[in-house]
Amino acid sequence: MQDVERALQSFHSIKIRNIMPPITSMPVVTSDSPILNVLKLLRTRHHVWVVEDRESMRLVGAIRYLDIVDVFLPLDAHKFKLGMTSRTMRSILGGAEKAEDVVERNVLTIDEDATVLDALTKMRRYKSQVLAVVQDDRLVGEISLRIVIDEFLRLLRVGEVKWTQHGSSSRSE
Template sequence: MDVEAALEKFHSLKVSEIMPRLDTMPIVTADSDLLNVLKLLRTRHHVWVVKDRESMKLVGVIRYMDVIDILLPPESHRFKLGMTSRSMRSLLGGATKAEDVADRHPLTIEEEATVLDALIKMRRYKAQVLAVVEGERLVGEISLRILIDEFLRLLRVGGAQWKG
């Protein structure tokens, strides 16, 4: 298998075939204490927020970079017109739970989508990770790291050689 054939196979894979198991993903419930979320973000780039473990309804995502807003005082978010929604995402602005700071519009993709669909969406929105959903239910995630790992695995398994 050459690199072109490996890429073709890679692009046609379903997201559901390569996404990690739910129990390995960084997931918290909406009512999770914000300090516990911060502890998770010391070693993860994001944390998914779900309504509860039973429904797994996706509420949002908290990214590593969001920690800056959480730690800044509310005044640092103010504009001439007063408080912004970001100021409410600060610990000093009253945020105490995961749902208080979660981005309520996480990028999602259906589990039957292909790797090519995921790559196109990632490029369009400059995102490194997508929530894999079935309706409103979080069923997995797909990240650039997972995609790189899978492509390299395909190359090794297929014995592809770079011609360059």
């Protein structure tokens, strides 16, 4: 068990910048991208980051897989409440044409100097599986639960620790 505990301590202190994927591998569109481009990305991804433009990479927000339900629903399927008409504008029938029309602007962010423990704590607190990594309002990466799991498993392999189902560990032979 000491091996796993040591691996977790090392794991928790890893800086996000050291494990986040290159930005070129991330699903990123600009605000003026057509919704069809967003839909094409969402066929294989759970989210798409929306930036103002490719030069500035200023983060506008994210479009998540489940957000697209609103895009497809007819206007009468949206529940109208005072001050809540913005949801209807996310529908194609409500006039949504571009990524900026359907983007969720309030996304969770974290600094690239934060640790894995910081990211995990934020993910749990806000029940999120992915965080935008930003520096001065610029999207520089992402950290997701999948990335964190991959890094932990890599650490166990490198440290030659075999983790059994019961939580005990032993040296690989």
